[in-house]
Amino acid sequence: MAVLEVKNIEKHFDSTKVLRDVSFEMEEGSALAIIGSSGSGKTTLLRCLNFLEVPDKGSIIVRGETLFDADRPMKEQEKDLRRKRLHFGMVFQSFNLFPQYTALENVTLSEKLLAKEKPDFKQNKKEILEEIEKHGRALLEQMGLAERMEHYPHQLSGGQQQRVAIARALALQPDILCFDEPTSALDPELTGEVLKVIRGLADQHTTMIIVTHEMSFARDVADQIIFMDEGVIVEQGDARQVIDHPREERTRQFLTKY
Amino acid sequence: MFWSVTQSLLDGLWTSFEIFIFTLLFSLPLGLVLSFGAMSRWKILRGLVQTLVWIIRGTPLMLQLIIIFYGPGLWLGHNIWNGSESGRITATVVAFSINYACYFSVIFRGGIEGVPVGQREAGEVLGMTKSQIFFKITLLQMIKRVVPPMSNEVITLVKDTSLARIIAAYELTFAGYSFMKSSGITWPLFYTGVFYLVFVGILTLLFNYIERRLDYFR
Numbered sequence: 001m002a003v004l005e006v007k008n009i010e011k012h013f014d015s016t017k018v019l020r021d022v023s024f025e026m027e028e029g030s031a032l033a034i035i036g037s038s039g040s041g042k043t044t045l046l047r048c049l050n051f052l053e054v055p056d057k058g059s060i061i062v063r064g065e066t067l068f069d070a071d072r073p074m075k076e077q078e079k080d081l082r083r084k085r086l087h088f089g090m091v092f093q094s095f096n097l098f099p100q101y102t103a104l105e106n107v108t109l110s111e112k113l114l115a116k117e118k119p120d121f122k123q124n125k126k127e128i129l130e131e132i133e134k135h136g137r138a139l140l141e142q143m144g145l146a147e148r149m150e151h152y153p154h155q156l157s158g159g160q161q162q163r164v165a166i167a168r169a170l171a172l173q174p175d176i177l178c179f180d181e182p183t184s185a186l187d188p189e190l191t192g193e194v195l196k197v198i199r200g201l202a203d204q205h206t207t208m209i210i211v212t213h214e215m216s217f218a219r220d221v222a223d224q225i226i227f228m229d230e231g232v233i234v235e236q237g238d239a240r241q242v243i244d245h246p247r248e249e250r251t252r253q254f255l256t257k258y
Numbered sequence: 259m260f261w262s263v264t265q266s267l268l269d270g271l272w273t274s275f276e277i278f279i280f281t282l283l284f285s286l287p288l289g290l291v292l293s294f295g296a297m298s299r300w301k302i303l304r305g306l307v308q309t310l311v312w313i314i315r316g317t318p319l320m321l322q323l324i325i326i327f328y329g330p331g332l333w334l335g336h337n338i339w340n341g342s343e344s345g346r347i348t349a350t351v352v353a354f355s356i357n358y359a360c361y362f363s364v365i366f367r368g369g370i371e372g373v374p375v376g377q378r379e380a381g382e383v384l385g386m387t388k389s390q391i392f393f394k395i396t397l398l399q400m401i402k403r404v405v406p407p408m409s410n411e412v413i414t415l416v417k418d419t420s421l422a423r424i425i426a427a428y429e430l431t432f433a434g435y436s437f438m439k440s441s442g443i444t445w446p447l448f449y450t451g452v453f454y455l456v457f458v459g460i461l462t463l464l465f466n467y468i469e470r471r472l473d474y475f476r
Binding site: 051052082085086089110113169 | 384
C-alpha cells in the first residue's frame with residue numbers, strides 16, 4: 001500500500017491557479033524529488049501537504065487514512081488538524097528555528113509539549129522528559145552537531161541551522177518528511193553538509209519529499225522525480241530516467257538550464 | 259523647611275507612584291487584548307478597536323481625564339468616584355489605563371506582526387496549538403522587539419501622572435507647586451524635578467537590564 005496518495009489537488013489564490021489536478025503516490029521508504037522553475041507550484045504543493053494551505057479540490061491520504069478531502073465539510077477537516085499534521089514533517093527554506101531556544105531545545109520543544117498532554121505525564125514526568133532529551137541529543141549527534149547542542153541559532157552557521165531544523169522535524173517521527181528547497185538560502189560552500197545529511201536519511205529509507213533546484217542531487221538521492229510547470233505535473237518517473245532521458249519537451253527545456 | 263517640603267513631596271510621589279503602577283498593571287494586559295482585536299479576522303471588531311484608538315490617541319489625555327472624572331457626576335447626578343483622594347486616584351487610573359492601553363496596543367501589534375510568519379508556521383507543523391505558539395514562541399520575541407518603544411511610553415507615563423492635578427489629586431507636581439503658591443518659594447519646584455529624574459533614572463536602569471537579559475538571542 002502506498003504511504004501517501006495525493007489525488008487531484010487544486011489550489012488557487014484569487015484567480016491564479018497555482019495547482020491543477022495534481023496527483024501522485026509514494027511508496028514507504030522512498031524519496032521523491034519535485035523539480036521545476038520558481039512559481040511552478042512545488043512549494044504550494046508541500047504547504048498543502050502540511051496543512052499550511054488548504055487545497056480547493058482533491059484529497060490527501062496517508063496509510064489509507066483520508067486526512068483531507070475537499071468534498072467533506074470544513075468542520076470535519078479542521079477536527080484533529082494537529083494530529084493530522086504530525087504525519088508530515090517540514091524543513092523550511094529559511095530554517096525557521098526558534099531564536100530564543102538552544103539547538104537542543106528547538107528539537108525537543110514540540111515533543112515535550114505533546115508529552116504534557118498524555119495522561120501519565122504527571123506521574124512519570126522526570127523519566128519522560130529525560131527520554132525526550134536523550135532522543136533530541138541522539139538526533140543532533142546524527143546530524144553531526146554533538147558540539148553545538150547548547151548553541152542558540154544565531155551562533156550557528158546556515159548549514160548548522162538547517163541541520164538543527166532537520167533534527168527538529170525528525171523528532172516527532174513523521175511518516176513523510178518534506179524539504180522545501182532546503183539549501184536555497186545557504187551559501188554555496190554550506191550546501192554540501194546539508195545535502196550529505198539528507199542523503200544519509202535516504203540511505204536509511206526515510207520517506208521524503210524534496211523540493212529542490214539541485215538536479216544532480218535529486219538524480220542521485222531520489223527514487224522518483226516529479227517535474228512541475230505552471231501548476232501541473234508535466235512528467236513523473238524514475239529519477240535517473242527523468243533527468244537523463246526526459247520524455248517531455250518542457251522537461252528537456254527546463255533541464256538544459258542546469 | 260527642607261524637611262517639611264521633602265515630606266510633602268514624598269506624599270505626592272506616593273500618589274504619583276500609585277497612579278503609575280496601577281495604570282501599568284491594567285493597561286498592559288488591556289493593550290494586549292486590544293492588539294488582538296486590531297488583528298482580528300472579524301472586520302467589525304477590527305473597526306471598533308481602530309476607532310477607539312483613533313479617538314483616544316486623537317484627544318488630549320487631560321480632556322479624557324476631566325470627562326471621566328466629572329462626566330458621571332453630571333450625567334448620573336451622583337459622583338461615582340466619591341470626592342475623596344482615593345476616588346480621584348481611581349478615576350485617574352481608569353482614564354490613564356484606557357489611554358495607555360491604546361498606545362500599547364499599537365506597539366504590541368507592531369511587535370507581534372514583526373515576528374516572521376515562518377515562526378508561526380514552524381510551530382504549526384510541529385503540532386502546537388495556537389496558544390502554545392503564542393506563549394512559547396511569539397511572546398518572547400515580541401517582548402524583545404517592544405522593549406525600546408515601551409521604555410519611551412513608560413517614561414512618558416511617569417510625567418503624565420502630573421496631569422492628575424487637574425482633578426485635584428495630590429500628586430508630585432501638585433505638591434511642589436503648592437509651596438510656590440503658599441510661600442512664594444521656587445526651589446521646591448526644582449526639588450520636584452529631582453524626584454522625577456530619580457524615578458525615571460531607576461526605570462532607565464531597569465529597561466537597560468531587561469534589554470541585556472534578552473540579548474542572548476537575536
